[in-house]
Amino acid sequence: MARLVVVSNRVAMPRDRAGRAGGLAVALRESLQQHGGLWFGWSGEINDAPSPEPRRTRQGRVDYAVLDLTTEEHKGFYLEFSNGMLWPLCHYRLGLIEFRRSAWDSYLAVNARFADQLATELRPDDVIWIHDYHFIPLAAELRRRGVQNRIGFFMHIPFPAPEVLAALPGHERLVRDLCAYDLVGFQTRGDVRALTEYILHEAEGTVIGNSGEGDVRIGAFGRELRVGTFPIGIDTQDFAEIAAEGANSDETQRLTESLAGRALVVGVDRLDYSKGIPQRFEAFQHLLGSRPEHRGKVTFMQIAPISRGEVAQYRKLRNELDALTGRINGKFAEFDWVPVRYLNKSFARNTLAGFYRHARVGLVTPLRDGMNLVAKEYVASQDPADPGALVLSRFAGAARELKGALLVNPYDTEHIADALHRALVMPLEERRQRWESMMGVLKVNTISHWRENYLAALQAEGNPAGRGDDNLAGAAD
The missing domain is CATH 3.40.50.2000 (Glycogen Phosphorylase B;)
Incomplete structure (x- = not known):
């Protein structure tokens, strides 16, 4: 049975109580516990002499592996780019963006460093689920390191219309990296439409199939991927x-x-x-x-x-x-x-x-x-x-x-x-x-329904011969 690997900016560690961790963290932790898995991400701590390897904790069937950020990484990757550029961009507040090339470089460098560490943790049949705007380039970095696993991405915040996204220097690289995933999930059909229009009109890609239900299959940058609507719920x-x-x-x-x-x-x-x-x-x-x-x-x-x-x-x-x-x-x-x-x-x-x-x-x-x-x-x-x-x-x-x-x-x-x-x-x-x-x-439309639908769709994507017996969706029940 495939192991689930969850990647997020912040990791809900075992010491975090359910009420403190929140519904999403609880749902992801339950899925990991049910069939075994790894939760990987930032520790939430800043350390200018971080360990060369992640700090590890295990509880039940879940392994936790977290990395510290340096002061410069926290400033460039987290404050200036993720929250100072991507967050206002995705919320249509262009007047609040102050683009800095150094922050863009830091964003890419942190994703590369996290990919270096994550690649050593992976097994051949792992299914990887990456969350949110902090780690858009992560799949592309993993692919560069030879990772062929199924990799899904879910965007919890809005995805901007093409003309808004194009205001960000480096937007072409972001979308190219987004296409390294097998499945990209959004909250609404409007988000799916925004990415699809960018692919068609900015990246000269194609729409290979359209379900009419908020799901499309697109081709761009030499890859095919599914883009779908998965509105998150609560318990x-x-x-x-x-x-x-x-x-x-x-x-x-x-x-x-x-x-x-x-x-x-x-x-x-x-x-x-x-x-x-x-x-x-x-x-x-x-x-x-x-x-x-x-x-x-x-x-x-x-x-x-x-x-x-x-x-x-x-x-x-x-x-x-x-x-x-x-x-x-x-x-x-x-x-x-x-x-x-x-x-x-x-x-x-x-x-x-x-x-x-x-x-x-x-x-x-x-x-x-x-x-x-x-x-x-x-x-x-x-x-x-x-x-x-x-x-x-x-x-x-x-x-x-x-x-x-x-x-x-x-x-x-x-x-x-x-x-x-x-x-x-x-x-x-x-x-x-x-x-x-x-x-x-x-x-x-509960949070369990959201999780199971997404994992079932991710398992269906990138399901090469020899991995058809994996039953991640069933394990998420």
């Missing part, structure tokens, strides 16, 4: 159970008491400029200004843990949100009511689930997002007898599945305010109907 039933329990937790009870019967609008995001948080604050301000009946009767709580605090754009965003919070509260607050609660801290998964369940409205308005699992978690958390309403950006991948949400243009703050009003006054029967339609989707 729906598990999250619903956690939310039901979390509704009675001390934290949720404290929150409920502090609201004093007021409706709660909740937003939960990593502090990032792609999440549309300033526009969300302005929309709530517009709601209070244009519909005074909501003053004193609704509280907006935004949870936004700080990330990448060393990057100037993120520091600027934090300052902007601090100012917006002060302005809204200064204008509308009463002696017994503060309209905005803005929290720069993380909460445990079960605590968040309890907060979601209590919230009348989930406000999820990214300017662009690959999927956005907060939207799905909010829906899964709801009380079936009295569910809340979801206000969701049309530019989140989740909008393709959650048709029962109130879809909004995240750039139109008045539109968001109107949707908030509608959500707050929505009759119970309508809320139930919308929730049931979304929950039906989430019960089918």
Whole structure:
């Protein structure tokens, strides 16, 4: 039976608890445990004298192998290129990109170094699953080292349209390296379409087959590969159970008491400029200004843990949100009511689930997002007898599945305010109907379903003679 090798920028080590690791990490770890595997990636540590070999840990049937980054690698590969260039590019924020040739060189060099180490860990029948934008060149580097294994790639964030991608120096090399994979998976059909159009119009490639269901087979740079849509899900039933329990937790009870019967609008995001948080604050301000009946009767709580605090754009965003919070509260607050609660801290998964369940409205308005699992978690958390309403950006991948949400243009703050009003006054029967339609989707498209579909597709690709007995998809059940 084939061994699964997972590669990701950060590795969920055995010491990471399930709640801390998150749903994706748990799902990957379960798949590795079920049939044995290797999880390879960055240790999360910076060391200017890193070990020449990965640090290894084993738990059950899973081997963990991690590498440190040097200070220069962390700066060039991680901060300046992966997060300073690729992240804004893929989220259509070209004005935030500052291209540096040294960062591009560092990105390629780190991928080459990781390929050197990974190649020595591989067995001939391993199936390799590489995750996200940090490691786009990794398959090409492995191929240069003679690796013939099946290699799949999954992009968790959006893939930009050709005219946006072309703004990045070195875009041709990135796409050429992407074509070294046997299977490239995206969250939405729009992402598949973006890469396909680039292949056709920029790389002079061809479309060999098109299923019409979000999957295409393309030929480019002397290779054939499948490009498919695999929308990621959550462990729906598990999250619903956690939310039901979390509704009675001390934290949720404290929150409920502090609201004093007021409706709660909740937003939960990593502090990032792609999440549309300033526009969300302005929309709530517009709601209070244009519909005074909501003053004193609704509280907006935004949870936004700080990330990448060393990057100037993120520091600027934090300052902007601090100012917006002060302005809204200064204008509308009463002696017994503060309209905005803005929290720069993380909460445990079960605590968040309890907060979601209590919230009348989930406000999820990214300017662009690959999927956005907060939207799905909010829906899964709801009380079936009295569910809340979801206000969701049309530019989140989740909008393709959650048709029962109130879809909004995240750039139109008045539109968001109107949707908030509608959500707050929505009759119970309508809320139930919308929730049931979304929950039906989430019960089918779980994270296990995503994982199994992807691994089955990867096994079907690059399945040379002599490897037909591998049953990785079945092992993922």
